Structure formats: C-alpha cells, structure tokens
Amino acid sequence: MYRSIEIYEKQLDKVKTKLTGNLLLAFTTTCAIGLPFSLWRWFDIGFQPIFAIHIVITVIAYLIMSLPQKRDYKRDLYVLTFLLTCMGIAGSLTFGLQSGAATFMTFGTFLVAILCGFRHAISFSLAWCVILGGIGYLFINGDLTYAVSPNIYASMPSSWITVIVGIFVSSMMCLVCGGLLYREMTQMLQTIAHQKDEIHFLAHHDELTKLPTKRFLDDFIERQLLVSQRNKQTCAFVFIDIDKFKSLNDKYGHEFGDHCLIYVANILKSSIRDIDFVSRLGGDEFFFVLPELASTNAKVVVQDVLQRIFSELKVPFSYKEVSIHLEISCGISFYPKQANTGEALKRKSDLAMYKAKLNSGNSFCFYE
Numbered sequence: 577m578y579r580s581i582e583i584y585e586k587q588l589d590k591v592k593t594k595l596t597g598n599l600l601l602a603f604t605t606t607c608a609i610g611l612p613f614s615l616w617r618w619f620d621i622g623f624q625p626i627f628a629i630h631i632v633i634t635v636i637a638y639l640i641m642s643l644p645q646k647r648d649y650k651r652d653l654y655v656l657t658f659l660l661t662c663m664g665i666a667g668s669l670t671f672g673l674q675s676g677a678a679t680f681m682t683f684g685t686f687l688v689a690i691l692c693g694f695r696h697a698i699s700f701s702l703a704w705c706v707i708l709g710g711i712g713y714l715f716i717n718g719d720l721t722y723a724v725s726p727n728i729y730a731s732m733p734s735s736w737i738t739v740i741v742g743i744f745v746s747s748m749m750c751l752v753c754g755g756l757l758y759r760e761m762t763q764m765l766q767t768i769a770h771q772k773d774e775i776h777f778l779a780h781h782d783e784l785t786k787l788p789t790k791r792f793l794d795d796f797i798e799r800q801l802l803v804s805q806r807n808k809q810t811c812a813f814v815f816i817d818i819d820k821f822k823s824l825n826d827k828y829g830h831e832f833g834d835h836c837l838i839y840v841a842n843i844l845k846s847s848i849r850d851i852d853f854v855s856r857l858g859g860d861e862f863f864f865v866l867p868e869l870a871s872t873n874a875k876v877v878v879q880d881v882l883q884r885i886f887s888e889l890k891v892p893f894s895y896k897e898v899s900i901h902l903e904i905s906c907g908i909s910f911y912p913k914q915a916n917t918g919e920a921l922k923r924k925s926d927l928a929m930y931k932a933k934l935n936s937g938n939s940f941c942f943y944e
Contacts, residue, residue: 596652785841815925821860906940
C-alpha cells in the first residue's frame with residue numbers, strides 16, 4: 577500500500593513539474609510578445625519605471641527557461657509567483673486601479689491552489705489583498721498619484737492592446753492549466769481503475785496459472801448449488817492431482833515444476849466447456865465444476881471432458897532440455913446424488929481421486 581502511495585506521489589510530482597514548466601514557457605513567450613506593446617506606451621506617456629521592470633522580468637523568465645538543469649516544479653512555481661507579483665505591484669504603483677493587478681492576483685492564487693493546496697492559496701491571496709490595500713491607501717492619501725490621467729490613458733490604443741493581451745494571455749494560461757490537469761487526471765484515473773482491476777484479479781486468481789483461487793471457487797460452488805437445486809439439475813465436481821509431481825519438482829527444479837503447473841492449467845482451461853469452472857487449489861491440485869448436467873448423462877459428459885484432458889496430456893511436456901509425459905489422477909462426485917454441500921462434495925471428490933492414485937494413477941474414479 578505504501579509503495580502505491582509513493583508511486584502516485586511521484587506521478588503527481590511529474591504532473592506538477594510538467595504544468596509549471598508549460599506555464600513558465602507560456603509566461604516567457606507572453607513576456608516576449610507583450611513587451612513591445614507595453615513599451616509602445618513609452619511614446620505616449622513617456623518613460624515609466626514599470627517599463628524597466630517589464631524588461632527585467634522578461635530577461636529573468638528567459639534565463640530560467642534556458643537553464644539546462646532538470647525542471648523543478650517548486651522552483652518554477654516560486655519564479656512564476658514572484659514574477660507575477662512583481663508585475664502586479666509595479667502596475668498598481670504606476671497605474672493604480674487601471675493596472676492588471678487583479679488578473680495577476682487571481683491567476684497566481686489559482687496556480688498556488690493547484691500546486692500547493694488551499695491553505696497556501698489563501699495565504700497568497702491575503703498577502704495580495706494587503707499589498708493592494710496598502711497601495712490603495714497611498715493613492716487615497718495622495719502619497720501616490722496616477723502617472724497618467726485615467727482619461728488620457730483610456731484614449732491610448734497601446735493601453736487597450738495591453739489590457740486585451742493581458743486578458744487573453746491569462747485566459748490561455750488558465751486553459752493550459754485546465755487542459756493539462758484534465759488530461760493527466762484522466763490518465764491517472766484510468767491507471768487507478770486498471771490497477772484496481774488487477775488487484776481484484778490477483779485477489780481471486782492464482783498468480784502463476786491465472787486460474788481462479790479456492791476462495792473464488794467456493795463462491796461459485798455456493799451459487800451453482802442454488803441454481804442446480806432450483807432447476808433440479810446435476811452438478812459434477814472433479815478433483816485433479818498431478819501424479820509424482822513432488823519428485824519431478826525435486827528432480828528438475830521449481831522452475832520446471834512451475835511450467836508443469838502452467839501447462840496442465842492451460843490444458844484444463846481448453847478442455848472444459850464454456851460454462852464450466854476450473855480452479856487451482858494450491859500445489860499440484862486443481863478442481864473444476866461442471867454445472868447444468870442432466871442426471872441421465874452426467875457421467876458421459878464428465879467422461880468426455882476427462883478424455884479430452886487425458887488425450888492432451890499424451891503429448892510430451894517439454895521445457896528446456898527435459899521432455900516428459902505428465903499424468904494426473906481425478907476423482908468425481910455428483911450433486912445431489914452424493915452430497916448437497918460444497919465442502920462435502922469436494923471431500924468426496926478428493927477421496928475418489930486418492931482411490932484413482934491407488935489404482936496406479938493416470939486415471940479417474942467416480943465416488944461410490
């Protein structure tokens with residue numbers, strides 16, 4: 577569980593790194609495109625300190641993007657929030673309410689919320705409000721004055737273009753955040769759903785043979801007995817054990833033994849009917865259930881299935897340089913003839929299987 581949490585944390589860090597990297601690239605590109613429009617106002621209102629700040633911010637953003645070192649989302653976030661804050665404060669000191677400080681504050685808060693959480697975003701937003709409140713106080717008391725009259729500023733094309741570009745860029749950056757988060761979160765949810773299916777499969781299936789486990793088998797038997805009782809049908813229970821498996825495993829090794837189990841499991845799966853259920857109980861023991869049988873031909877159907885299995889096993893099993901004939905012993909019991917509970921039927925199938933082993937093995941035996 578802890579490893580899964582660690583994997584998701586690393587994946588989330590990758591998403592944050594990708595997000596801040598893309599936003600920093602978008603911000604740098606925006607600065608490069610928007611700087612000429614900002615400096616255009618120089619000819620209309622004369623030089624203002626904010627123009628120098630815009631140039632410095634653009635250079636800083638470009639230098640950060642040019643660094644050859646690995647991207648770090650925390651560093652990129654600090655750089656982005658610092659640059660946005662500088663632009664917002666510089667604009668507010670120069671143009672007051674005419675600046676785009678509110679846009680920078682909103683986007684910055686949104687960005688901090690995504691990457692660092694709600695508390696950090698609230699702190700960032702409150703800090704912005706305090707700064708803007710202080711600047712507003714200075715304007716109200718006359719300590720600061722507009723560098724340009726609002727009427728004159730509103731009549732300049734460069735001012736409107738700057739505002740339009742700022743709104744467009746902020747919107748695009750929000751779309752970058754939203755689009756990337758949507759794609760990455762969708763992918764993460766798909767991964768979680770896939771892993772959930774895998775966990776469910778592993779919880780009910782044997783890891784080696786991919787066959788259902790005893791727990792899954794017991795659930796199936798319980799349901800099938802109810803169906804057979806309701807429909808007044810016969811159900812066959814077959815216990816299978818690989819003959820002399822322990823000696824083969826000791827002689828040729830566990831890897832050879834594992835491939836033997838996989839080989840037998842594949843034969844069982846390919847030989848039974850679609851409605852039948854095959855399971856690995858553990859070790860070299862397998863079990864399968866043949867439901868929906870008529871009492872008049874139940875033995876015939878079981879014999880047909882077992883004959884297919886024995887025919888397949890006549891082909892030598894080969895692994896690496898070893899080739900052998902695998903043999904199995906099978907025991908069969910029937911519901912409701914021999915018992916009416918799953919445990920009793922499995923036990924009687926087990927007893928019949930041991931009787932088949934005593935009869936030299938490589939055969940099947942019905943419980944009598």
